[in-house]
Amino acid sequence: MIENGQTYTHDFKFTQDEVNRFAEVTGDKNPVHTDAEFAAKTMFKKPIMHGMLGAALFSKVFGVLFPGEGTIYLKQSLSFLKPMYVDIDYEAIFTVKEVIKDKHRAIIETLIKDKITGNVCTSGEALVMNMDRI
Amino acid sequence: MIENGQTYTHDFKFTQDEVNRFAEVTGDKNPVHTDAEFAAKTMFKKPIMHGMLGAALFSKVFGVLFPGEGTIYLKQSLSFLKPMYVDIDYEAIFTVKEVIKDKHRAIIETLIKDKITGNVCTSGEALVMNMDRI
Numbered sequence: 001m002i003e004n005g006q007t008y009t010h011d012f013k014f015t016q017d018e019v020n021r022f023a024e025v026t027g028d029k030n031p032v033h034t035d036a037e038f039a040a041k042t043m044f045k046k047p048i049m050h051g052m053l054g055a056a057l058f059s060k061v062f063g064v065l066f067p068g069e070g071t072i073y074l075k076q077s078l079s080f081l082k083p084m085y086v087d088i089d090y091e092a093i094f095t096v097k098e099v100i101k102d103k104h105r106a107i108i109e110t111l112i113k114d115k116i117t118g119n120v121c122t123s124g125e126a127l128v129m130n131m132d133r134i
Numbered sequence: 135m136i137e138n139g140q141t142y143t144h145d146f147k148f149t150q151d152e153v154n155r156f157a158e159v160t161g162d163k164n165p166v167h168t169d170a171e172f173a174a175k176t177m178f179k180k181p182i183m184h185g186m187l188g189a190a191l192f193s194k195v196f197g198v199l200f201p202g203e204g205t206i207y208l209k210q211s212l213s214f215l216k217p218m219y220v221d222i223d224y225e226a227i228f229t230v231k232e233v234i235k236d237k238h239r240a241i242i243e244t245l246i247k248d249k250i251t252g253n254v255c256t257s258g259e260a261l262v263m264n265m266d267r268i
Contacts, residue, residue: 012161021159025152026190030197030205051207052193056160056186063164071164073185077211 002106002134008066008094011115012057014049016086022053048083054122057092058110062126066094067106067133074105075127082114082121089115097125104134136240136268142200142228145249146191148183150220156187182217188256191226192244196260200228201240201267208239209261216248216255223249231259238268 014022016034023029028050031038039047055078062071084090091113098107105127112122128134148156150168157163162184165172173181189212196205218224225247232241239261246256262268 018159021155022190025155025159026187026194027146028190028194028197030194030203032197050190050193051210052186052190053160055189056156056162056184059184059186060160060162060164063162063166069164073214075211075213076185077209079209080207 002067002096002099002130004096004099006096008061010057010061010065010092010094011089012092013089014053014086016047019047019049019053019086022050026050026052028052044083046085048085051078051080051084051122054084054090054092054112055124057112058094058124058126061092061094062108062128067128067130070130070132072129073126074129076110076124078122078124080122082119084112084121090121091115099134101134103129104131105129106134136201136230136233136264138230138233140230142195144191144195144199144226144228145223146226147223148187148220150181153181153183153187153220156184160184160186162186178217180219182219185212185214185218185256188218188224188246189258191246192228192258192260195226195228196242196262201262201264204264204266206263207260208263210244210258212256212258214256216253218246218255224255225249233268235268237263238265239263240268
C-alpha cells in the first residue's frame, strides 16, 4: 500500500529513433524534436525531446510500476523547466505528498532530473486512484 | 498574432494500432490500453487511450499549428475527466485566456471533447511562449 512520504525512482533515457517514433504517432512533428540542422539554429542547439514524452514516463510508472495495475490517472500538472535531450540519463522521482485513504487516492509529486547535473527538467504533481493499492 | 479570447480547434482520432505504438515507444504498456480482453474486465469495458496521447495533441497543436513554429511549451495542467477510446472522433479546443505581451507568453485553455456527445474528456490550461507570434 502507498504511504505518505514514500518515494519511487525510475531511470530512463530515449534515443533519437524513439523521439522520431513519438513524433510520428502523436503527429507532433515540430522539427526542433527531429531535425538536427533545424535544432542547431534554435536556442536549444540540438534536438530536444517532446515534454510530453517525459510526461508519458509518469503515466508508465503509475500504470505499470508504482502504484501499478489498476491505477486510474486523474490529474497531472507539468512545468517544463529545462529542455531534455536524447541519449541523456534521466531519473523520474515520485514522492507521495498525501494519501486520501477513503477515496483510494494519492497526490504524488513528479520530477524528472538529469542524472549527471541533478537539474530538475520537469516538475509537477499527479492525482491518482487505485482501489487495491491506495 | 495570438489575441485574447481567440479560439482554435483541431479534430483528431486515434486507432488501436496508434495506441499500441504509443505504448511501445513510451513503455506505458498498461494492458487497459492495448488488451481488449483485459479491458473488458475493467470499468472501461474496452481499451482506453493513454491520457498522455490526448495531451500530446496539445503539444502538437502548439508546436506546429497554433501558435506554431517557435513555440516553447512552459506549463500544462491536465484533468483526465472521462476515458477516451480508439476510433472515436474528438475535438481539441484552445481558448486564449490571457496574453502576456511583454514576455511573449499566453495562457491557453485546453479541452478535449467527444464530438458526438459533447462531453469534455480532458481539461487543462497551458502556458506557452513564442517570440514571433505572441
